[in-house]
Amino acid sequence: MTMMNQRVLLTARPSGIPQAEHFTIATAPVPEPGDGEFLVRNCYLGVEPAQRGWASAVANYSQPVPLGSPMRGFGAGVVIASRHEDAKVGDRLVGLFGWQSHALSRGDDVINRIEGREHKLSAYLGVLGISGITAYFGLLDIGRPKAGETVLVSTAAGAVGSAVGQIARLKGCRTIGIAGGPVKAAICRDEFRFDEALDYKAAGFEERLAAACGAGVDVYYDNTSGRISDAVLAHLNVGARVVICGTASVASWDPWPQGPRVERRLLVKRASMAGFLVTDYAARYAEAIAQLSRWVASGELRYREEVLDGIESAPDAIAGLYRGENLGRRVIRLCDESEVAAGRA
Amino acid sequence: MTMMNQRVLLTARPSGIPQAEHFTIATAPVPEPGDGEFLVRNCYLGVEPAQRGWASAVANYSQPVPLGSPMRGFGAGVVIASRHEDAKVGDRLVGLFGWQSHALSRGDDVINRIEGREHKLSAYLGVLGISGITAYFGLLDIGRPKAGETVLVSTAAGAVGSAVGQIARLKGCRTIGIAGGPVKAAICRDEFRFDEALDYKAAGFEERLAAACGAGVDVYYDNTSGRISDAVLAHLNVGARVVICGTASVASWDPWPQGPRVERRLLVKRASMAGFLVTDYAARYAEAIAQLSRWVASGELRYREEVLDGIESAPDAIAGLYRGENLGRRVIRLCDESEVAAGRA
Numbered sequence: 001m002t003m004m005n006q007r008v009l010l011t012a013r014p015s016g017i018p019q020a021e022h023f024t025i026a027t028a029p030v031p032e033p034g035d036g037e038f039l040v041r042n043c044y045l046g047v048e049p050a051q052r053g054w055a056s057a058v059a060n061y062s063q064p065v066p067l068g069s070p071m072r073g074f075g076a077g078v079v080i081a082s083r084h085e086d087a088k089v090g091d092r093l094v095g096l097f098g099w100q101s102h103a104l105s106r107g108d109d110v111i112n113r114i115e116g117r118e119h120k121l122s123a124y125l126g127v128l129g130i131s132g133i134t135a136y137f138g139l140l141d142i143g144r145p146k147a148g149e150t151v152l153v154s155t156a157a158g159a160v161g162s163a164v165g166q167i168a169r170l171k172g173c174r175t176i177g178i179a180g181g182p183v184k185a186a187i188c189r190d191e192f193r194f195d196e197a198l199d200y201k202a203a204g205f206e207e208r209l210a211a212a213c214g215a216g217v218d219v220y221y222d223n224t225s226g227r228i229s230d231a232v233l234a235h236l237n238v239g240a241r242v243v244i245c246g247t248a249s250v251a252s253w254d255p256w257p258q259g260p261r262v263e264r265r266l267l268v269k270r271a272s273m274a275g276f277l278v279t280d281y282a283a284r285y286a287e288a289i290a291q292l293s294r295w296v297a298s299g300e301l302r303y304r305e306e307v308l309d310g311i312e313s314a315p316d317a318i319a320g321l322y323r324g325e326n327l328g329r330r331v332i333r334l335c336d337e338s339e340v341a342a343g344r345a
Numbered sequence: 346m347t348m349m350n351q352r353v354l355l356t357a358r359p360s361g362i363p364q365a366e367h368f369t370i371a372t373a374p375v376p377e378p379g380d381g382e383f384l385v386r387n388c389y390l391g392v393e394p395a396q397r398g399w400a401s402a403v404a405n406y407s408q409p410v411p412l413g414s415p416m417r418g419f420g421a422g423v424v425i426a427s428r429h430e431d432a433k434v435g436d437r438l439v440g441l442f443g444w445q446s447h448a449l450s451r452g453d454d455v456i457n458r459i460e461g462r463e464h465k466l467s468a469y470l471g472v473l474g475i476s477g478i479t480a481y482f483g484l485l486d487i488g489r490p491k492a493g494e495t496v497l498v499s500t501a502a503g504a505v506g507s508a509v510g511q512i513a514r515l516k517g518c519r520t521i522g523i524a525g526g527p528v529k530a531a532i533c534r535d536e537f538r539f540d541e542a543l544d545y546k547a548a549g550f551e552e553r554l555a556a557a558c559g560a561g562v563d564v565y566y567d568n569t570s571g572r573i574s575d576a577v578l579a580h581l582n583v584g585a586r587v588v589i590c591g592t593a594s595v596a597s598w599d600p601w602p603q604g605p606r607v608e609r610r611l612l613v614k615r616a617s618m619a620g621f622l623v624t625d626y627a628a629r630y631a632e633a634i635a636q637l638s639r640w641v642a643s644g645e646l647r648y649r650e651e652v653l654d655g656i657e658s659a660p661d662a663i664a665g666l667y668r669g670e671n672l673g674r675r676v677i678r679l680c681d682e683s684e685v686a687a688g689r690a
Contacts, residue, residue, distance in 0.1 A: 053613075061583075061613045225608040238406075244612045253609050261604040263570040266620035267589045268398075268406045273618045275611035 003030040007070045008099035008314045016252035017322045018055045023315035030102045038082035040103045042075035046125040047317040047330040071099040078340045094124045126329035127303035134278040135163035136288040142243045147172030149218035157184035159329035162192045164221045180324045224249040242273040304328030348375040352415045353444035353659045361597030362667045363400045368660035375447045383427035385448045387420035391470040392662040392675040415443040423685045439469045471674035472648035479623040480508035481633040487588045487621045492517030494563035502529035504674035507537045509566045525669045569594040587618040649673030
């Protein structure tokens with residue numbers, strides 16, 4: 001019996017946030033690895049805010065996913081066949097394997113070879129994967145927080161934001177989180193230990209923000225853009241650093257949205273704003289993963305995940321992120337490692 | 346006979362660009378230096394775009410000039426009386442002496458003590474003063490141009506912009522200047538040796554900009570904000586640096602103007618935008634002045650100045666800058682050094 005590859009194909013080009021209708025689930029025979037290739041069975045797929053950009057044809061940092069191809073995305077899985085000298089059957093890998101059950105790889109899309117067993121596989125898609133790495137380098141390399149400074153994070157209950165807040169706390173900073181809704185704000189405070197957490201959907205947000213930012217903001221880790229950023233930028237301290245990591249609150253960049261001009265804010269405060277893409281740090285991922293793993297093991301870095309079951313949940317999963325419905329890093333479970341080991345997946 | 350101090354007082358608070366009607370010229374007796382003070386006779390006053398901000402009550406980096414006080418501004422002049430141990434009669438100084446003929450100082454507002462005689466006094470208000478220093482640190486410290494990169498400057502025919510372009514050229518960069526009108530564009534090309542110069546007022550500006558920026562922009566030294574910046578930001582290269590030095594094209598920040606959001610531009614290109622105030626570099630002015638003086642002496646750094654005659658030209662002088670009417674660094678001549686030396690001024 002031919003083994004089948006279940007694939008989530010991008011079949012229509014979204015102009016804004018990809019919706020279920022832009023994807024089609026289709027099957028194809030699982031390919032055989034050629035020389036220098038290996039086959040990965042994905043156990044988990046990651047659901048990223050960044051996938052919006054990857055699916056879009058608008059100004060971007062990568063080529064848009066071609067129509068008819070599997071959606072670009074991260075997977076965590078196990079090597080089940082190999083003709084590559086550095087990959088052997090049973091290796092646990094995380095990589096940009098695409099939204100499909102089986103991926104052929106030459107190794108250049110691998111971001112981590114998982115050695116230990118102390119953390120669960122899905123965590124390597126989140127806090128020990130691209131979300132945690134994004135938080136780590138964006139905050140430490142671009143934000144450069146110093147002990148005693150105030151670090152403010154938007155989407156603070158999310159996979160990146162919650163790690164940013166906790167790493168800032170570990171560095172001795174006061175942390176303010178902004179999240180959508182009272183439940184997420186409470187999670188920020190109680191679980192992720194932000195000093196302050198604000199619900200941007202509640203009335204009086206700007207006033208409560210002003211009160212929370214009494215001492216000004218030294219680092220703003222921005223995952224949203226939009227009116228949250230407009231409110232935060234009024235509270236920058238002299239020399240503040242704004243890390244532009246995402247633009248979750250802007251539904252579409254076509255037509256290009258308007259907002260209050262930032263130039264005078266930056267000038268008056270000698271502040272900086274810098275775009276950040278984690279892929280520029282690929283050569284240093286291992287350093288981040290090692291440190292993040294230690295923090296998770298010691299309990300100093302907490303994370304939440306939300307597991308959707310089955311590839312059928314993929315088409316609507318990105319849209320759901322932008323609806324703000326997830327409480328934790330969203331991943332899609334395709335199978336368990338044990339099933340792969342037993343040859344049942 | 347009591348010597349009189351002619352002063353340009355700020356007597357009304359402008360909401361945007363200060364106009365002649367916001368100032369009043371008034372006289373007062375010249376004060377006597379007390380212990381630790383000295384008296385400077387200003388020969389030249391500088392006219393700065395930044396004076397708009399100094400006169401404004403809107404979000405700023407310095408306290409607004411109090412109503413009824415002399416306008417804050419740079420002067421170049423000669424010490425004519427001193428009870429300060431570091432200042433002696435005849436010393437030639439540049440400082441934030443205010444728009445007045447005579448200034449009492451304790452030395453903390455001095456930015457340069459001029460030693461040699463190879464450059465004219467007025468140059469120390471421009472290319473060898475705050476304009477040149479602004480160009481020097483803004484470009485080299487914030488813009489960090491590398492040989493072979495493309496550096497684009499707005500208000501390129503102005504005192505800061507023309508120095509930025511020439512310093513970038515000295516560092517081996519390709520330079521593009523943007524200026525208002527064909528005369529200024531020609532000056533950029535012919536006198537300041539920009540590789541390309543564009544008149545933003547001419548039809549088809551965006552298209553000609555796109556053609557000139559074929560290889561992308563690595564450093565954008567922004568003196569304007571507004572639609573010029575909006576056009577330039579579409580051409581940033583990966584890793585580009587935007588130096589926010591001024592916002593000349595924005596008539597007023599009250600109400601706060603809107604523009605295309607920059608976050609996605611910065612994110613996609615991993616570009617940075619940083620506000621820059623030259624006063625943060627006060628401890629390093631001497632280093633800049635020394636280098637700028639060598640470049641001017643060797644002919645590698647050219648400058649233009651426009652001399653207005655008499656303090657009566659002061660009230661309208663800032664508004665004139667924003668009307669774009671000056672062709673060169675604008676200074677106001679009050680008297681010659683020789684007149685001061687002869688006791689005639």
